[in-house]
Amino acid sequence: MSDGPGADGTDGVSDAAGTDDASDDGGTSHPPYEAVTAHPEGDATVSRYVRAAREYGFGGVVVRTRGAEFDADALESRYGVDVVPAVEIAADAPDSASGSVGNFRPEFPLLSVRGGTDALNRFAVEQDRVDVLARPMAGDGDFNHVLAKAAATHGTRVEFDFGPVLRASGGRRVKALKGLRKLRELVFQYDAPFVVSGRPASHLELRAPRDLVAVGEAVGFPADAVRAGLAEWGRLAARNRERQSDSFISPGVRLGGCEEDDR
Amino acid sequence: MKHLPKHVRPRWRYLAVGIETWPGASLSRGAFQREAWYAAQNLLGDAGSADADVTVVRFSHAAGAGEAAVRARRDEVDATRAALACLDAVDGTPVGLRVRGVSGTIRACEERYLGRAGGIRDERDVVFGTDRRRGHARDGAVDIETPSGFVGATDADISDT
Numbered sequence: 094m095s096d097g098p099g100a101d102g103t104d105g106v107s108d109a110a111g112t113d114d115a116s117d118d119g120g121t122s123h124p125p126y127e128a129v130t131a132h133p134e135g136d137a138t139v140s141r142y143v144r145a146a147r148e149y150g151f152g153g154v155v156v157r158t159r160g161a162e163f164d165a166d167a168l169e170s171r172y173g174v175d176v177v178p179a180v181e182i183a184a185d186a187p188d189s190a191s192g193s194v195g196n197f198r199p200e201f202p203l204l205s206v207r208g209g210t211d212a213l214n215r216f217a218v219e220q221d222r223v224d225v226l227a228r229p230m231a232g233d234g235d236f237n238h239v240l241a242k243a244a245a246t247h248g249t250r251v252e253f254d255f256g257p258v259l260r261a262s263g264g265r266r267v268k269a270l271k272g273l274r275k276l277r278e279l280v281f282q283y284d285a286p287f288v289v290s291g292r293p294a295s296h297l298e299l300r301a302p303r304d305l306v307a308v309g310e311a312v313g314f315p316a317d318a319v320r321a322g323l324a325e326w327g328r329l330a331a332r333n334r335e336r337q338s339d340s341f342i343s344p345g346v347r348l349g350g351c352e353e354d355d356r
Numbered sequence: 357m358k359h360l361p362k363h364v365r366p367r368w369r370y371l372a373v374g375i376e377t378w379p380g381a382s383l384s385r386g387a388f389q390r391e392a393w394y395a396a397q398n399l400l401g402d403a404g405s406a407d408a409d410v411t412v413v414r415f416s417h418a419a420g421a422g423e424a425a426v427r428a429r430r431d432e433v434d435a436t437r438a439a440l441a442c443l444d445a446v447d448g449t450p451v452g453l454r455v456r457g458v459s460g461t462i463r464a465c466e467e468r469y470l471g472r473a474g475g476i477r478d479e480r481d482v483v484f485g486t487d488r489r490r491g492h493a494r495d496g497a498v499d500i501e502t503p504s505g506f507v508g509a510t511d512a513d514i515s516d517t
Contacts (some may be wrong), residue, residue: 137508144497149454167512198407201480248476261370261399295507297376298451304441304455 113221124152128179128205128290136295140177147172149198149301155203155326157181158229177330179203181227187216188352198222202355204331205252209234218244218251224329225288228254230272241283248327249320251280253322255305256292270312275330277314288329289314289322367430370413370459372469373440375422376452378506379477379492379499382423383446391446392426396439408432410439413462414470417475420492420499423456425465428493433458480512 127146127158137145139154139161146154152173156163165176180197182205184190190206190213198204205294206217207226209232217226218240229236236251248266253276257269280287289309294334299306302323309319335341340348359365377383377412379422389412396405407429414425428436439457458463482491482498491514498514500507 096490132507132509136505138510138513140510141497141508143467145452171512266398295450297378297450297451298444299452300441303453304437306436307438308399308441310434 110300123327124325124332125150125178125305126153126155127151127176127293127299127323128155128326129156129287129299130275130292130294131156131158131163133160134158137297140168141296143168143174143176143297145174145296145299145327148173149299151343153177153327153330155179155184155330157205159197159201175327175330177203178203179327181205183209184213187212190216191220194220194222200249202330202337211235214240215243218245220249220250221247223249224333225250225252227252228256228292230254230269236276236279238279238283241279241285244280244285244352245283248346249287250288250325251276251287251313252278253277253289254292254330255288255308256298257290258308259291260298261302263328281318287322287327288325289319305348326340363374368409368460369428369430370435370465371426371428371440372437372456372459373424373426373463374416374454374456375424377417377420377422377449379420379479381420383417383451385412387446388412388415388417388424391443392440395443396436399439399442400435404432404459405439406462408436408439410436414466420494423470423472425470426429426460451489461470481517484509485517488517 112226129135129142132140135158139147140163142154151174155177157179163176165178168176178200178201182190182193184193194204203224205227206213206223207227208214208217208229211234213227214234214236215224217223226244229251231254253273257266261269289305291298291300291305300342305323306319310316342348373500386419392407392410392412396408401410409427409429411427411480413423413427418424422434426436426440430488440455441464456469463506478493481488482500484500492499493511496511498509498511
């Protein structure tokens with residue numbers, strides 16, 4: 094009986110303690126991250142998200158909004174939450190998206206393309222330079238086995254968007270759930286990489302990792318998959334930061350100092 | 357009706373829920389209960405929500421912060437957690453919601469997770485970006501009134517006038 098509350102309490106603590114792993118690239122397990130839309134596009138500033146994220150047990154926050162102003166290092170030292178500047182490219186067509194990808198890729202450790210049409214979805218999964226295909230099933234977007242295979246080949250993470258599950262109702266929600274199910278079956282079948290997000294547009298729309306796992310289970314996702322999807326943001330960010338660092342040459346090859354003994 | 361012998365009574369769990377809203381919003385217990393049941397019914401269906409119960413047994417809300425205790429059947433805690441996560445607004449007022457923890461009795465739930473309602477609220481003019489705005493501050497968080505509605509910020513984002 095007393096195990097229930099005890100387990101809950103300690104889980105919260107261990108989640109918070111897990112943030113230490115984020116700075117340690119060697120760590121295999123990452124804490125959950127959430128990818129948020131910040132002011133001016135959303136209704137909360139990055140620092141407000143970070144404050145809420147610490148309280149909710151997230152290890153990091155990915156800022157999808159390019160125009161957001163924040164000091165990632167200051168926030169990280171104040172709240173102990175990793176802050177990843179990112180960009181989500183919202184384009185009408187693949188050719189304009191392609192230009193933006195080229196422009197922003199060197200600047201941001203994480204780059205996603207907002208899907209929602211067949212052409213954009215296809216573009217995003219066939220680009221090695223794109224990290225995440227965001228909300229592929231929104232709008233007129235659709236997904237199929239060809240895209241799932243391409244995503245697996247090119248390492249583009251497919252986003253499971255829990256936003257409509259959390260905030261829509263009626264027919265829109267049913268449609269979103271149908272889309273999620275189709276996407277899930279394809280992504281799991283072809284072993285495509287994926288991320289999970291609730292796509293909050295304000296700190297009030299943020300939900301704790303455990304709550305997202307519970308929602309995922311209620312709509313048919315294995316709990317482990319949701320956890321892995323939340324942690325994947327952090328893994329991606331750590332990988333890309335390493336690649337952006339000066340000592341990185343290509344996978345497995347890095348610039349190292351000479352050892353003293355060789356002299 | 358005569359109450360049930362102890363060994364056949366349902367086993368309850370109580371979910372301590374932290375609630376956050378924009379300042380000035382007022383939430384009533386009745387409305388919160390109704391939305392909680394709607395959320396459960398929409399996500400879990402009639403059968404699932406009847407199993408889960410989702411009765412609000414404690415509720416308080418003032419000045420943009422609140423908390424509640426929600427009763428669930430022991431086996432349905434995860435389903436209840438999922439239903440509560442899908443509660444995004446009460447009477448059109450957006451709410452932020454988080455399950456702080458789960459207890460086996462109302463008393464343990466209150467002692468462990470509730471009763472930490474939020475700090476002193478302070479309303480003053482602040483500079484956000486380049487504009488002078490009305491800010492509602494609590495505990496390092498500042499909600500700022502803008503022409504397009506509230507924006508959530510912290511004390512790091514503003515400077516005093």
